[in-house]
Amino acid sequence: MIYPIVAFGDPVLKTPAKDISADVDALELKQLIADMYDTMYHARGVGLAAPQIGRSVRLFVIDSAPMLDDEDGEDEETTEAPSADENAPRTKP
Numbered sequence: 001m002i003y004p005i006v007a008f009g010d011p012v013l014k015t016p017a018k019d020i021s022a023d024v025d026a027l028e029l030k031q032l033i034a035d036m037y038d039t040m041y042h043a044r045g046v047g048l049a050a051p052q053i054g055r056s057v058r059l060f061v062i063d064s065a066p067m068l069d070d071e072d073g074e075d076e077e078t079t080e081a082p083s084a085d086e087n088a089p090r091t092k093p
Contacts, residue, residue, distance in 0.1 A: 001035045003053035017058045
């Protein structure tokens with residue numbers, strides 16, 4: 001099942017999530033996890049927390065494979081952020 005992702009400002013996103021109780025039905029939890037993966041992939045995401053689908057429990061899923069994939073087998077090239085130049089012209093507000 002693909003759940004709708006709740007919008008920013010939804011109260012479930014502002015409420016501290018609860019721990020998953022020890023007496024939770026294992027099959028129900030497995031189904032929730034599977035549904036969360038389906039929802040995450042449908043939204044083209046790499047991670048999803050239960051509160052994002054309206055469930056106030058401490059549970060999240062993540063797929064790190066997209067972050068590890070490298071088509072040419074080489075590390076990505078990184079660049080440094082430009083440093084502030086003290087001699088750069090300034091504009092007044």
